[in-house]
Amino acid sequence: MSKKRTLDGFFKPIQSKQYQPSTQTPSDHRNYPFPIPHLPPALISELGFAPTAEGKVINDQPDLDLLYFQPYIPKEAQRELFRFLRANLPFYRVQYTIKRAGVDVLVNTPRYTSVFGIDPTSIFSPDGELLDAVSRVPVPKDRYMCRPRPLPACLDFLRTIVEGTTKHTYNFCLVNYYAGGEDSIAFHSDDERFLGKDPAIASLSLGARRDFFMKRKAALPGEESVEAEPFNLPLGSGDLILMRGPTQAKWLHSVPKRKGGESEKGRINITFRRAMAKGGTENYYQYNVGTGRVYRWNEEDQKMVPWIADPMSSPSSAT
Numbered sequence: 001m002s003k004k005r006t007l008d009g010f011f012k013p014i015q016s017k018q019y020q021p022s023t024q025t026p027s028d029h030r031n032y033p034f035p036i037p038h039l040p041p042a043l044i045s046e047l048g049f050a051p052t053a054e055g056k057v058i059n060d061q062p063d064l065d066l067l068y069f070q071p072y073i074p075k076e077a078q079r080e081l082f083r084f085l086r087a088n089l090p091f092y093r094v095q096y097t098i099k100r101a102g103v104d105v106l107v108n109t110p111r112y113t114s115v116f117g118i119d120p121t122s123i124f125s126p127d128g129e130l131l132d133a134v135s136r137v138p139v140p141k142d143r144y145m146c147r148p149r150p151l152p153a154c155l156d157f158l159r160t161i162v163e164g165t166t167k168h169t170y171n172f173c174l175v176n177y178y179a180g181g182e183d184s185i186a187f188h189s190d191d192e193r194f195l196g197k198d199p200a201i202a203s204l205s206l207g208a209r210r211d212f213f214m215k216r217k218a219a220l221p222g223e224e225s226v227e228a229e230p231f232n233l234p235l236g237s238g239d240l241i242l243m244r245g246p247t248q249a250k251w252l253h254s255v256p257k258r259k260g261g262e263s264e265k266g267r268i269n270i271t272f273r274r275a276m277a278k279g280g281t282e283n284y285y286q287y288n289v290g291t292g293r294v295y296r297w298n299e300e301d302q303k304m305v306p307w308i309a310d311p312m313s314s315p316s317s318a319t
């Protein structure tokens, strides 16, 4: 039998030569606006009990394959984890332009977003420098237009437990914060080419319960239309849903706007994904970090406020 080297194996980084977020000191990196602390030890031990229950397979409709943990995060940890992540992660309110009928239209992303991770063509060195995954030399300045950054320890820990449960591996962590019922995500599928065929996407919800609608994509011209019922999974704090198999290719999902009620308490959604190519890095940073200002949760005002760098603290030399 010939020893076939898969593309994945080729890019597989050598564990010991890579950036490992410290669990002792706050995670820091030149592309973080501020250091991000690690989860408190008590919370880490509570999270050790995840998943709280067995996942329920939802595959009773054509090309739908979900694994639903309701909840995944133990009750005692849900609130603290939500508050910790809301308080300690940098968020963005991304604007971008799209062409509609030949005209540039400005789009305001209707929620706070953030992203961490890198595609497998590059790795972070132990001190946070971006290296080519194969040659191990620093990547040319023009490889990325964006400024990639590694997962901080708090998100890397969640990635590890979610990987253990879902049996898939992830190299990106996207974070959404829905501050209230006006914040939303429109119907879409996460089916970009850089994710490869039938990507597995693990989605963890914390905070306010929000409706998560799913509906089958319309048949393409020439394609036979398939009967499928749209449905709603009202995702509560601590719930984990794994979308896998043909789900992204054939179904759309959304979190619609809502009036008042629980939505106003805020909701965090974290998705873990595996991008296979450089285009994934570019796309994720463009749409989840962008070029605008940074926001950080203000406990006193109970809202996200533009973050202003402390002029007394020199630019972080640690990575």
Ligand SMILES: O=C(O)CCC(=O)C(=O)O
Pocket: 174, 176, 185, 190, 203, 205, 212, 235, 253, 254, 255, 269, 271
């Ligand atoms: O907030 C959610 O539950 C869904 C988020 C989502 O679909 C996405 O980030 O692609």
Ligand SMILES: [Fe+2]
Pocket: 188, 189, 190, 253
């Ligand atoms: Fe999505």
